[in-house]
Amino acid sequence: MQLINTILIGITAGSIYALMAISMVLVWRSTRVINFAQAGMALLSSYFGFEAVSKFGSFWIALPVAMIGGALVATLIEMILIRLLVKHSSTGPIAAVAPIIATLGLLGVIRATASMIWGGQDVRIIGPVSNDGFTVNGTTLVFSPLKLLILITVLVLMLILSIIFQKTNIGLALRASAYAPEIARLSGIKVDWVRTLGWALAGATGAVAGMFQTINGNGTLSPDSIDFSLLLVSGFIAAVIGGLDSLPGAVIGGLVLGLMISFVLMYISGGLFFIAPFVILLLVLFIRPQGVFGAKAARRA
Amino acid sequence: MHNKQSKHTLLFIAGGVVLYFLSGAVDELRVYQGASIAVYVIAISSIILLTGYSGQVSLGHGALMAVGAYAAAVARIELNAPIIACFVIAVLAAAIGGALLGAAAARLTGPYLAGATLALAIGLPSLANQFSILGGEQGLLFDVGFPPLSLGEEFTQYKWFFWIAALAALISMWAVKNILGSRYGRTWRAIRGNEVAAALCGINSARSKILAFTISAGIAGLAGAMLSMTIGTVSPSAFPLALSFSLLTGAVLSGITTLGGVMIGAVVLVAIPEIADSVANRLGSSERVTTNLPGFLVSALLIMTVLFVPNGPVEQFRAHKVKKANSKLEKK
Numbered sequence: 001m002q003l004i005n006t007i008l009i010g011i012t013a014g015s016i017y018a019l020m021a022i023s024m025v026l027v028w029r030s031t032r033v034i035n036f037a038q039a040g041m042a043l044l045s046s047y048f049g050f051e052a053v054s055k056f057g058s059f060w061i062a063l064p065v066a067m068i069g070g071a072l073v074a075t076l077i078e079m080i081l082i083r084l085l086v087k088h089s090s091t092g093p094i095a096a097v098a099p100i101i102a103t104l105g106l107l108g109v110i111r112a113t114a115s116m117i118w119g120g121q122d123v124r125i126i127g128p129v130s131n132d133g134f135t136v137n138g139t140t141l142v143f144s145p146l147k148l149l150i151l152i153t154v155l156v157l158m159l160i161l162s163i164i165f166q167k168t169n170i171g172l173a174l175r176a177s178a179y180a181p182e183i184a185r186l187s188g189i190k191v192d193w194v195r196t197l198g199w200a201l202a203g204a205t206g207a208v209a210g211m212f213q214t215i216n217g218n219g220t221l222s223p224d225s226i227d228f229s230l231l232l233v234s235g236f237i238a239a240v241i242g243g244l245d246s247l248p249g250a251v252i253g254g255l256v257l258g259l260m261i262s263f264v265l266m267y268i269s270g271g272l273f274f275i276a277p278f279v280i281l282l283l284v285l286f287i288r289p290q291g292v293f294g295a296k297a298a299r300r301a
Numbered sequence: 302m303h304n305k306q307s308k309h310t311l312l313f314i315a316g317g318v319v320l321y322f323l324s325g326a327v328d329e330l331r332v333y334q335g336a337s338i339a340v341y342v343i344a345i346s347s348i349i350l351l352t353g354y355s356g357q358v359s360l361g362h363g364a365l366m367a368v369g370a371y372a373a374a375v376a377r378i379e380l381n382a383p384i385i386a387c388f389v390i391a392v393l394a395a396a397i398g399g400a401l402l403g404a405a406a407a408r409l410t411g412p413y414l415a416g417a418t419l420a421l422a423i424g425l426p427s428l429a430n431q432f433s434i435l436g437g438e439q440g441l442l443f444d445v446g447f448p449p450l451s452l453g454e455e456f457t458q459y460k461w462f463f464w465i466a467a468l469a470a471l472i473s474m475w476a477v478k479n480i481l482g483s484r485y486g487r488t489w490r491a492i493r494g495n496e497v498a499a500a501l502c503g504i505n506s507a508r509s510k511i512l513a514f515t516i517s518a519g520i521a522g523l524a525g526a527m528l529s530m531t532i533g534t535v536s537p538s539a540f541p542l543a544l545s546f547s548l549l550t551g552a553v554l555s556g557i558t559t560l561g562g563v564m565i566g567a568v569v570l571v572a573i574p575e576i577a578d579s580v581a582n583r584l585g586s587s588e589r590v591t592t593n594l595p596g597f598l599v600s601a602l603l604i605m606t607v608l609f610v611p612n613g614p615v616e617q618f619r620a621h622k623v624k625k626a627n628s629k630l631e632k633k
Contacts, residue, residue, distance in 0.1 A: 096356060105602075106604060109597060237420065
């Protein structure tokens, strides 16, 4: 029973990490930037969601509100910050670290702004269904209706995303701009706008991850919440396991990471909550630096 | 070259003399802030060495500082080591940690390295809760003792902190300056510029990168020990992720490749909370805003610097001067 519990918890947490990883992969594919502010954007979107919950009282209205808010924020960031960054800081010794530093600064700005507006007290987002575990044969599982719902929603979202990517013209443009921007441009794709679209999609996906991370935890939301630091690190690690470039890779990376963390916590020690992801990341990077699903590393010269 | 080196040495001695008289002339709060500036100077110079010269990004220097601080405190409490030995132990412990991290880092580039060190910065401080010798969430006391009586009755504790930290800052700046001017500094710059070309010149890039990480970590460890000296305790909460970020901000503000600008970053980092306070007071804003304004300013400044003076004010000024001189030459 403990084994099933561990697996189910791992998969639920992993599916949230997978969403986060997807949003990081979307940004990486569109602008070759690792967005360390993604968790901050998810936090901000979750606060939009919280405002919507307290106004309309329904989680199912709040979720789209958070997604739209997240997409708008991401669009603004891409159009203002990232375009300026490409213009000003792509030469000199700073070039390699400029995107990293800029997105970290962004993370700080978002966190501080959120603290100024909503900080001080924890606010709550109540999930649409109960987080009390199912009871099977008299024993209560940790797996709850809420976790089941999260799992289903994440699956549906991934399905929608893969349909967008595989079956629509927008998806084709997104893929083309990621793999060969020059050729895409020659084929009449407005690559700049496609990039912005990539960020917007990432913002919306990250918003869902933020909302679910909140209700999957204890339901409280705070700017300094450790949940969001964990989301940031786990999303990144999941994306790296998946090879940074691949959406299916990000999903599998998220699930693998969720399961591994869940097993470590259950069978080794609960105190390893924060160091486990680091060790897992190092292991992955040592064995396959380009990620499990990444293409072969490009030649350096 | 030899001449230049002795000039540096003289410069640092002169700096020490100036600081000595300065510390007598200002009030207690400024002395404490001076100590903080010295701590930041040490920490930022370690980032400049690592990121500016060897081209590796570390968001985990807060964690390496924690390693140094804990090592110093444990040596002080368990072994009752003299204070200088504590600092040496701090440097060595952090350097060993840095060598291990560097071995991993040498295989990673850009965003991968940033992410790995970020995970470390979040993970490592919480590890302190796992071992009882490290004192859990409360942490350990780290007491360097009272200033020696020979310095006089009026010599305050903070002034003593300041002296120790300033001396450490001068020594580490001197060391970093010389290392960067040596063959290793040139090797690192070559790798940063073009790793393949450097390898073709016979540079073992992995080994040089690990060396850079080790030295940088050792200096960060010293900074960590100094930081815990000024606050008197070592605990996980003294080394949050925000610390690693502010170090990076300080380095970028200083100019990531200009060691000479290191004071700029350190002074700004120490001054920002005070500026934020006075701004918030003037606006009469709520406590929420007041407590978060420093973080906001640091981050906003970081973004602005990267966007508009990416190579730092000193470098920008120099480039401007060169440009001006060139255009003058053309006119002639």
